[in-house]
Amino acid sequence: MKTIQAATYPVHFHAKSYLELSNLIAKKNYSTIFILVDENTIEHCYPKFIPNLSTNKRIEVIEIESGEINKNIETCIGVWNAITELGGDRKSILITLGGGVITDLGGFVASCFKRGIDFVNIPTTLLSMVDASVGGKTGVDLGVLKNQIGLFANPEMVLVDTTYLETVEEREIKSGTAEIIKYGITYDVKLFNEIRSNKNLKISDLIYRSIEIKNEVVLQDPKEKGLRKILNFGHTLGHAIESFYLESEDKENLTHGEAIAIGMVCECYMSSKLLDFPAKKVAEVKEVVVSIYTKTNLLKEDFTAIMDLLKHDKKNVNGQVNFVLLKDFEDFKLDCKVSDELIIESMAFYNS
Template identity: 70%
Template sequence: MTTINATTYSIHFDEKAYHELASLVSKNNYSSIFVLVDDNTLEHCYPRFMQLFATDKPIEVIQIEAGEIHKNIETCMGVWNVMTELGADRKSLLITLGGGVITDLGGFVASTFKRGIDFVNIPTTLLSMVDASVGGKTGVDLGVLKNQIGVFANPEMIIIDAEYLHTVSTREIRSGTAEIIKYGMTHDIELFNEIRGNDQVNIVDLIHRSIEIKNEVVLEDPKEQGVRKVLNWGHTIGHGVESYFLESPEKEAITHGEAIAIGMVCEAYLSSKILDFPKKKVLEIKEAIINIYGKVAINEDDIQPIIALMKHDKKNINGEINFVLLNDYEDFKINCKASEDLIQESIAFYNS
């Protein structure tokens, strides 16, 4: 699989990527190496990593608890303290081995520890491979508000090893597929067509193409001042839904991808009302999403709290909720506004 080059780092694939990592470690002569894992990746991914990564340097493993609920500043403080106790300095390297929580949080920890040390991302879930680990965004949640605290910081490299996907559940694979669908609707409709029309997709090819798309967008707009906002298609409503289900004790939490899938249906509806996105395609999207993800019940009483959470979205300006909407597949418009009534209507459409 061909290496993809970003501004200051490269995204390497398969087992040869570990040779690139060994070369990086040798070239930079790091004083110490730390590997950040969670409960799951320590058991299921770390043995493969150690089998393939050849180095004489001693490695210290730092383990955190798995799950979005632990993606917060308190966890960061724990990691910073452990690194300090183990003698980490500015010439240390942090390797993140895990899903989006690990790569987001680990990148933030590294980029702020002693004002910044090098880090390498090794994503182990589909979601983190095609989205979270790529593009230089790091950060943690503030309560249930997604990614409110963070910085832009690039890793030294990213390793994409699809073998790690054998360690995650079918539900997690579906979750990551939502981000691939996002790239399909906004940039390459063949991705969406292949997913909705085929139970046996070549996931490695889909991963590579998705990263290509994200990398092209980030190269054009690294700090999300303009066109990079397209990567939030489905996320404005999706993040509100995800946060609401996370904070509500009577609700079962849903995955990031399941929430973004709901967001894409709702925002497709907004696209048809505000732009010229064909209603036929709105129904097409809804049918495909429900076929893949099933239906999540959103009660009428849930809608206002979801909208309240959406008002904290990072794209908002002057208190107005901003959307990415579609004129058509592969034809998007950023910085769109929608009334609360229309947002309510879009969620009711998903629920109907």
């Protein structure tokens, strides 16, 4: 696959990516290579990765606990302390080997350590391949509030090797699929139609096109002043739902993609009421979501708590929740104001 050139870094694929990483390490003469993993990637991905890394530099592995619940500043402090104790300096490099939590948190850690060291993202889940590892966003959660602390920082490169997907469960593949659906609905309906028809799906092609789309959007709007906001479709309400399930002791956590899928259905419904998005297409999106994801019953008594979390969304301005809504597939409107009543009505629609 041809390398995709982002603003300041390349996205390499498969065998070429390891050669390019080894060349980078030799060229920049890093003092130490730190590799950030969790308990899953140290067992399943690290043994695959390390034989492909050609270097005589010192390698140190730092392991954190997996899961969104550990994507916080306390984990960052632990990683910063580990890098310090292991002799990290400004000529060190951090390689993130894992899913979205690892790439988001690792990029943030690297960007802040000694005011910034180089980092490379190696995503190992579908979600991180098509979304988290590309685009220059890094950060952590504040309590259950998603991505409240962070900054824009670009890696030296991103390496995409789809064979890592063999190490993840089907639920994680489905989680990443939600982001591909988002790209299809907002930017390239061919992607949505391919998933909807479920015929001759080539995951590598879906990944490549998704990265192309995200890169095209980010190149035009790196700091999310306009066009890049379309990448938030489904995420405004979806993040609130994800946070609610994360903080609920009596409910099983939702994956990011499961929550975003619900958010997309709800935001399509809002679009139909405010922008005349065709009801037939709302039904198509809901049909696809329900066919892929186990239906989550959003309890009516939980709506108020979800609404409270929605008001903390990082994209809000002056306390106003802003949505990306659709007039049609590939035809969107930014910064839409939606009443609380319609938001609640949309969740009831998802339940119906």
